[in-house]
Amino acid sequence: MEKLELNKAFMLIEPGPVTMISTRGMDGRANVFTLTWITVLDWTPRFALCTGPWNYSYEALVHRKECVVNIVTADMLETALDVGTCSGRDSDKFGKFDIETHDASRVDVPLLSGCWAQVECRVVDHISAHNIFVLEGVAAWQNHAHKDKRLLHAIGDGTFTADGETFHRRARMGAKLPPGV
Amino acid sequence: MEKLELNKAFMLIEPGPVTMISTRGMDGRANVFTLTWITVLDWTPRFALCTGPWNYSYEALVHRKECVVNIVTADMLETALDVGTCSGRDSDKFGKFDIETHDASRVDVPLLSGCWAQVECRVVDHISAHNIFVLEGVAAWQNHAHKDKRLLHAIGDGTFTADGETFHRRARMGAKLPPGV
Secondary structure, three states: OEEEOHHHOHHHHOOOOOEEEEEEOOOOOEEEEEEOOEEEOOOOOEEEEEOOOOOOOHHHHHHHOEEEEEEOEHHHHHHHHHHHOOOOOOOOHHHHOOOOEEEOOOOOOEEEOOOOEEEEEEEEEEEHHHOEEEEEEEEEEEOOOOOOOOEEEEOOOOEEEEEEEEEEOHHHHHHHOOOOO | OEEEOHHHOHHHHOOOOOEEEEEEOOOOOEEEEEEOOEEEOOOOOEEEEEOOOOOOOHHHHHHHOEEEEEEOEHHHHHHHHHHHOOOOOOOOHHHHOOOOEEEOOOOOOEEEOOOOEEEEEEEEEEEHHHOEEEEEEEEEEEOOOOOOOOEEEEOOOOEEEEEEEEEEOHHHHHHHOOOOO
């Protein structure tokens, strides 16, 4: 794992990938859930993560105000499905699905070691009327040796797509790009 | 253009595509801007669109409270770049880039005829502290004859990816899928 500059963390989330969000509950137990309802707010490492009380990790987000956004690539699809189709209420998903983790640097929540990239986040606001948590990234990581870097996108009906053709339009974007990326 | 059931509209936005957002200002002029900072809130046609006062269409969203989310596919990349690299403040982007439009059914904002799909939306809340507009979809459209259906994803550094390999995991998702999709 190599450290990623925080001003580049938005680039992990702007493309709209499936993510796995790790949390730690008030009882000290860690959990992880699969989520595609997340967006960057702007070019800062601020994100809007959308989930509500139906999610077992909701209380962890409300009370401990920390999480890790683990970016899912195509090779991790089956793990994301495992994680996304059961609840932490009655499962230790890490043990059940043999998911390797390691400690984060700035939050007390495990990182998923098998993921290509991770963003450690603090919850800085909760707009409960719309089930939006506002996150601020406080550290970001990327495993440059990770082989399959194709982000995964959820259609919502059980279909997923992986990144295919790439288009380089840096020169066209010019002054519209934020500094340092 | 064929009507898309509103309960399926989230499936256009959940995968995290580049979009072009059309609006109409207080002076009656329509505008369009390119945006990837958008997420579904849940399975309803409710979305969080993130933009701030730096955007010429901000005032239109605040005061007229309507927009259309036009979904961008790979064949529309150059148009999305044209639209995204100039401002409606000093350009009529529709004329300048020869962008075809037609009237929406429920909002007074033009739809981009060349896009694969469009969601007509009302702004139902504005969380100005975080530059989040909460949208509610009121009508949705899809052009089944559109050839290139590969959604486009922005990395944020001038690189874009189009959808590649598709994975069908409907059976695995089972009861986690919302009804009717």
